[in-house]
Amino acid sequence: MDIRSFFNKPAQKSVEDFDIYSTAADTDAAIEAANTSVPGTCSTSTATVSAETSAQPIAASGCVVNDLGEKATGPKQPLLSSFPKHQIGDINRAFSLFYYHKFPWIEYSVSLDSVFCFCCRHFSSNTARCTDELFTKVGARNWKKLSEKLTKHASSQVHLSSMEMWENYKHTATSGSVAAQLSHSHQGTVQKNREYMCKSVDIIKLLAKLGLPFRGHREDADVETRGNYLSLCDLFSKYDPDFKSMQSKYFNCTSRDFQNEIIALCAELVRDEIAKKVHETGFLAVIADEAKSSKTEQLSVCIRYTVGLQIKERFICFVDCSNSRDAAGIVSGIKEGLQSCGLKDIPIIAQSYDGASVMSGHLSGVQQRIREEFPFAVYVHCMVHKLNLVLVESCTVNRDIKTSLNVIDKLYSMFAEPSNHFRFLMMQKTLALKPKEIVQPSETRWACKYRCVYAVKSQYSAIIRCLKEMEEEGEKWSVEASGLYHHMTRLHFITSIIILEEVLRVVHVTHKRLQGASTTMADAASAVKSLRTHLQHCREESSWEATWMQVKRFCEDFSGICVDSSPQTGGKRKRTSRTPAGLSQYLVPTTLGQRDENETHWESESQTFKRQLYLPVLDTMLAELDRRFSTDAMALSVACDAVFSCDKNGIGPLLSTYASFKIHPQLVTAEMDLLKCTIPSPITLEKLTNEVRKDQYPNFYRLLQLALTLPVSSAASERSFSVMRRIRNWLRSAMAQDRFSDLSILHIESDLTANLSAEKIVDIYANRKKRRILLH
Known part of the structure; x- marks a missing residue:
């Protein structure tokens, strides 16, 4: 058959247009589908062949053969049950599927009935010379010598280079380019x-x-x-x-x-x-x-x-x-x-x-x-500093108070020594007391006075027993222990620490309230006012009687220790009253106008301590509170309290102080009136925080921010000093x-x-x- 007549026939469908039939039952259908003609013919002008398809083989009619593989798809190897036979010599020969397995880089064109080299067709350099262009453009059809030609081609340098480039291409397609x-x-x-x-x-x-x-x-x-x-x-x-x-x-x-x-x-x-x-x-x-x-x-x-x-x-x-x-x-x-x-x-x-x-x-x-x-x-x-100054002043007004604090300071020094400290801990364990250390009194550390007085009061029995043992041993600390023991067993010391513990406890709570980061000026004013009110109540007779009962109970609990716990009066001792001998055989239900001697002494001591110790401490604290927290000093606090309670009559000091912050006086009072109608009574800061919005109440919102920003104390800086000593230690x-x-x-x-x-x-x-x- 003439090659030109072969290509002028209607093109046959490539097997790539159909499913690949891999079983014997489907071979007939595959052959019939491949032999079915399709309409249309290829263009006869070779000028229409683009540069992109120049690597494709071109038939004699000039059309590009498109039933071969692309770079992305790999070689096309159609599986036909029988390939077209042509007489070569005396024998009809055809392509065999055997070549696909022996030479996996070949591909078969159904339209040309020829074999091509996939890698050389796509990856050979334009300057490289392929042998007779047989496996790139023409195609091999000599089935008799095909095996020999393929073997020779496989060993050529051009093919080997093309195979290497093909492998690199496949690797690049998987892992990306070198740049990638x-x-x-x-x-x-x-x-x-x-x-x-x-x-x-x-x-x-x-x-x-x-x-x-x-x-x-x-x-x-x-x-x-x-x-x-x-x-x-x-x-x-x-x-x-x-x-x-x-x-x-x-x-x-x-x-x-x-x-x-x-x-x-x-x-x-x-x-x-x-x-x-x-x-x-x-x-x-x-x-x-x-x-x-x-x-x-x-x-x-x-x-x-x-x-x-x-x-x-x-x-x-x-x-x-x-x-x-x-x-x-x-x-x-x-x-x-x-x-x-x-x-x-x-x-x-x-x-x-x-x-x-x-x-x-x-x-x-x-x-x-x-x-x-x-x-x-x-x-x-700083209000915490001011309250501490009030406390320091009240602790120096009485000699017994100062002496008691000095005794506590000496106790701290004594039990800071390792052997004495160990003795103190063992004594607490023996008496089944909760361990607590003695703190050194200080005028600059706000909470230490309460802590040191409370520690001595709660560990009184352990301290006294330790001092007694150290006094009797005649060691290095025996003289100091003897003197401290003498002071601590006196009624003046016991009364002083009980009075101090009660007063300092309330002051300590107020100190804590003033140190809070979220404490406002209104909160500070309320805390100081509450403290002043409590101290006023402490001046009442009932409060003193309760305090004195604690003193008596304390002395009774440690009657075996406190050598001076029984009250004594000064001056000449009176003759002991006796019941008349004539009444010795009778039951006498009354004291006959006479008072018990011990009770008389206790009452005398009670009034003495109240007049000379208790009231001077309270009066000094009240006077210092009035002086340091005066009405003028707390004017801004009162104004802040008015803001937080929506009292438009008391916000004048704030408005006048911060007039340059563009808070309209009339509008802010109108906004406060609306809020009072919106928020149920009583109005609190928490309710205002939840209700007030910047877009709805701009003037009052600004005033609230000003009132909240006003500081109460310098406790933030004081707290940073604790961090300073931890980070920058020696x-x-x-x-x-x-x-x-x-x-x-x-x-x-x-x-x-x-x-x-x-x-x-x-x-x-x-x-x-x-x-x-x-x-x-």
Whole structure:
């Protein structure tokens, strides 16, 4: 058959257009489907063949043969039950399925009845020379010598190169191109590095939040205890192989420079979060105090603001003010702290310090210098300090009270010695008492007076027995023990500690109320008023009788110990009254006008202690409360109470003080009238917080924020000093100021530290400058 007549016949359907028949039962149907003619003919113009199909074989008629495989599909190997036969020599020969298995790279064209090399057709270079182009464009049909030609072609360099390119193509299709593979490898490295960094950041956050030291005395690899940071890294490495592999590299994020940078980043994010909330409100109050720390004077700067109508007191930083501890230096330190947080230009509406002249001076003190820049920044003398001054003054008004506190101070010194302390603990255990330590009295620690008096009263029996044993042994402390024993067994000491315990207990509760971060000026005024009322009731006769009954009961409980518990009167002893001899045989139901001698002495002692000890303490406290918490000093507190109770007649002081804050006086009173009709009585701050909205009551909302922002005490700064002594102890005294301040804010504001995102910290760390570790 002429080849041209063969191609001018209607094209047959390729087996690729039908399902592949793999069973003998379907072979007839496959042959019939393949022999079915299809309409249409190929174009005879070779100019229409695009460059994209130039790799395809072209029939003699000029049409492109399209029943061969593409790059994506692989070689086409139709499975026919019988292939077309042609006479070659004396024998009719045809293509065999055997060649598919021996040469898997070949493909068979049904339309051309020819065999092609798939890899050479698609992957041979344009400059490469294929043998007679037999397996790329023409096609092999000599079935007699096909095996020989295929074997020869398989060993050719062009075919081998094409096969290699085909294998690379298949691999690329699975895993991507080289650029893609490099991109994936880069992304995998970045992801691995970021996960390692996040874990390191979390370790730093944990140690900072808990206020624990990072570094150890030695951090060599052969040291068992390498510090908290490296020890936690070693613990992670034990259970995380990826972390261990990163930890063994040269750059492994364990240097102190890395720690300092991450600590600074965390502190910066915490300060930014605080500043963001303050900027939303628009004003703040400053709280500051100073204390000594490791040969330096540290100024603690805190602020008070509101988030909505919720009060927040936050620590900002520590500022080293050792070089300038005067008013100008402290003001400079406060401004430096506010500037570090981005709050330098935020209006200060109030300031709270202790009563030292350098802070409270009305001519050139800190509060006056701040008011020169912010005229509406009212000064609030820390109410907890003022209450403590009231307490100190009342404890020095009576000689017996001062003597009792001195005795307690000596008891603390004695039982602080190790052997005496052990004896004291064993005595408490022997008497089945709950262990309690004796606290040293102090005029600056607010709660210590109550704690020390309560400890001595509750552990009285153990203390007395220890002193008695030490007195009899004649040891080093025998003289001191004898003197303390003599004082503690006197009625004056017993009466003093019972009176002090009752009074200090109430003052202690008031102290706790004033120290709260959410305490308002109205709460402070209410607490002081309640304390004053209670002390007034204590002056009544019934209160004293109850106190004296406690004294008598205490003496009866320890009658075997208290040598001076029985009352004695001064002067000449009276003759003992006796019953007449004539009445000796009669039952006498009355005392015949005579009073029991012991009872007479107790009543005499009762009035003496009431007049000389009890009433002077109460009167001094009441007088000091009236002087330090006067009506003028509590004017803002009364105004705040009026705001919280929606009393429009009492908000005048606040409106006049903060007139520049654009609170319309008439509109705010109208809003308060509406609220009184909306909120059921009694109106409380909690109800106002739930009801008042900024968009509905803008003027009253602003007034509420002002009243809530006014500080009550400087307790926030005092609390930061406890953190200061934990973080910068004598083992960490060489810590730099920046690291010390950053660690302090991360520890104090631990709730904000816990919310920091390690991913965000790593992003900021990566973008600050070029890093040696791939992070993006």
